[in-house]
Amino acid sequence: MKFKNLLALLAVSMLFFSCGDDNNTVEDYDAAGQSLKDDVTLIEYLQTHYLNEDDGGIWTITNGETPLMDQVETQHITQDDVSYKLYYLKQEEGTTSSPSRADSVLVTYTGMLLDSTVFDARSTNIWFSLSGVIDGWSYGFTNFKAGTKVVNADESFYYENSGKGILFIPSGLAYRNVTQLSIPQDSPLVFQITLNDVNEADDDNDGILSKYEDLDNDGNVKNDDTDGDTIPNYLDVDDDNDGILTKDEDANNDGDPRNDDTDGDGIPDYLDTDN
Incomplete structure (x- = not known):
């Protein structure tokens, strides 16, 4: 199945923003060791799953489909002397400007655990400051560009040619070893994202x-x-x-x-x- 279930989206959306840079962890947390474990886990996931172009979902390979591992790029990140690998799949690069890690982004997204549980989703545009979310977002979005805003005669608007892709984030760039409602501790996360606009904050x-x-x-x-x-x-x-x-x-x-x-x-x- 593509998605296992949909949980308490509003509550988690608020948590996702407010706790995005929460580094409060229990004692004896081995960030470097967990990073290595997460990378093994993410590589296994990328080797055994594929992007279904028909519905845009991520499915388990059953019939020789092209694995995500063959499509992703790797972003090497060092933070607090710990090395991380963030993987991203660029479906559409976008056409205008890329955000810095201090800018705000107008996005839609779906967030999943590796077992396909959807813990958060937003199908309508919402602004986030990249200085106030999980590090996997603040780094990951810099690989994409925003779209072009098209304003209609009635002043309504939409975006076209927006950046679109998937972020595969190790737990050390997410919530580390702190449980967040429906997100267990030490959980790598998957986000399917669309970047529509960028605001220099x-x-x-x-x-x-x-x-x-x-x-x-x-x-x-x-x-x-x-x-x-x-x-x-x-x-x-x-x-x-x-x-x-x-x-x-x-x-x-x-x-x-x-x-x-x-x-x-x-x-x-x-x-x-x-x-």
């Missing part, structure tokens, strides 16, 4: 796009905290804690605080407590 409305607040250029905006106040810059309205809002440190009023350096020390004013 400015999460703290300080005039600097969140993706540009990744000062160490490691792709992760959550570990950049200039003033050490435990609020990462992309959520901090006063990045240098000098009492002046970042958006008000735009001395030349061009809308970009990043190019204002009043004292010429090479540090832009919004990051400089002594300007």
Whole structure:
């Protein structure tokens, strides 16, 4: 069967967003060891399942169908010194822009366990911030592009040529060893996704796009905290804690605080407590 059953979608949708970056795990969790186990499990799944082009579902191979393993690409990810492999199948690349890990995406999706249990699904468009979901999403969506928005005469709209594919996510880039309602601990996840639109986020409305607040250029905006106040810059309205809002440190009023350096020390004013 393609799907085993459909469970409590609304409740899990809320959990999927709010707990997306939850790294609270029980003690003695072996992230590196679990990553290796997950990769073996995912490879076995990809070798024994195929994409049914007739209905778009994932089915068990029974008659020599082309295995998913022959169609996927591999994204190598290192996080907290642990190596992961995220597999993705690109059915349609999309036509416009790819999101960064700090942007927001307009999507539809279906989330499944490897036994085909559907734990979450959304058939109508919904926005998610990629800085607030599981890491498998924030990495995986960067491999796709959004579609083209078509506006009708009555101002209704739709998207065409959107990015479409499947993410095969190890548990270390999902919920790790923490049970989430219908998702058991240490569960690799499968998401069939459609990426319709991308919004370049400015999460703290300080005039600097969140993706540009990744000062160490490691792709992760959550570990950049200039003033050490435990609020990462992309959520901090006063990045240098000098009492002046970042958006008000735009001395030349061009809308970009990043190019204002009043004292010429090479540090832009919004990051400089002594300007």
